[in-house]
Amino acid sequence: MTQTPDQVFVILKHWLLGYVPTSVHAIASAVLSILPLMVVFPLLFAITTLLERKGLGRIQNRLGPNRTGPMGLWQPLADGIKSLTKEDIVPFTADHIVHFLAPVLLVVAAFLAYAVLPVGRNMALVNLNAGVLFFFAVGSVVELAVFMAGWSSRSKYSMLGAMRAIAQMISYEVPLVLASVVVIMQAGSLSTVDIVERQATYTGIFPHWYVFTPWGFLGFILFMIAATAESNRSPFDLPEGESEIIAGYYIEYSGFKFALFFLGEYLGMFATSGIAITLFLGGWSAPLSVLTFIPSWAWFFLKLLTLICMFIWVRGTLPRLRMDQLMNFAWEFILPMALFNMVIAGLWRFMNPGAVRWFVCAFLILVPMFVLSALLKRKKKLQLRTYSFAE
């Protein structure tokens, strides 16, 4: 269980704690656990910005950043210095205190979410009894930060962006929570550490990840869709909508405050991906039992990077949704499917394990999905769009 490479960071922490007087042991332990999180994830943010620009460039048939350093590797550093040295402009009519506090609150809330994320075996910051609930509670604070940013700027565009963002976040928070309820039902625990440990067992060489069950697969898909919307990413990036409302709620922010918004948004995306990994993809556990020699934290970050690449791919591929399409999609399709998924998860629990259970549940998920989408499609009259002012 305690191979050295797997537990290297835990061992390192205890070794460092040995040099600290016992009176400040508790504080030192907390600092030593928090600091790596506050270093690693912003670093990951820097890597992701580069990866995203490179990836989008590839998708759009261009090169992407390639001027700073070899293959544009120093681009994040250059961006950071640029945003630090830029002038910090606050609009004259803005509400100065709220305008200042909004990005701070956003980043703080984004960082808090990492407290319950198990990034490796024995590597969760706190093992809360209600860890998943903590994650969603912290996530709901982000909405307030977005509102503060949009309102305090006293700009129509920021206000519109904030309204769109909040409407979207509230709508997609419901399916996000409901999609994760199935995992809580199966694991019987709200603690993220427990949920991962339930999945980290193997039958033969295959793990017991929840994504390999019919309800888990549907739950994962629904969760990822809702997570994309929750982190305001394309195709759900209406709150930013560059071509319509310029940049949404953070249009009046410049310099480092803008960078903070950028950071907060990406940190939120990583945290939601991390929770998706924890709930559905087995957290830090290896995908095959023969691969357990690779450290648990490496698996977590590999999975995280895979999901990030998926996000970038989706962003480069799908066009933006319209506001009514966005709302209808959440309330008419994702929400009923998430509710139905809960019933299936209950059924799964009371059926005998085996292939029959798998196929019955998969069938019971596929049928309503097709019926629902057929019904929704019939309701809409699909026809060529006529433009009033274009053409």
Place this chain on the structure above:
Amino acid sequence: MSISFLIIAVLIVGSTAAAMGLRNPIHCVLTLSITFGGIAALFLQLGAEFVGLTQIMVYVGAVAILAVFAIMMTQSRRGLMLGTFSRNALVGLLTAVAVFSVLGWAVLSQPVAGVTAAVSPVSVQQIGSSLMHEYVLPLELIGLLLTAALIGAIVIAMERKEDTE
């Protein structure tokens, strides 16, 4: 009284006072959401994780946002400014005194048993199973009530086709 309790108490009292005293209604809601957060922290400090986190989720994530939306959609472009004292301040004062005296009487009439041993924190699992076994009827009734309220809200908000024609 621990230091953390003192900090939380000062935060709650201060932000509530600010919520009452500030002139901009949006500022009032924002300071009120600090109060909600403080109350959640109080619950967390007492070991009631579920209640504390639900407090944040419901009050900060939903109630504060709803209040903010309501103010934003109803106020004029220049922004509405509230007076610190309302016209019927005396009635408000009387109500506050009455509520405070009833609460104070209720608290003081309880036999103070001294500081008892800390109650072991209730796990979410215990709350869930007692909701599903012991209190299943109240739970269902609340669910019914909320559903009725939801349908009512939709009916009120729905566009009436016959009126527009």
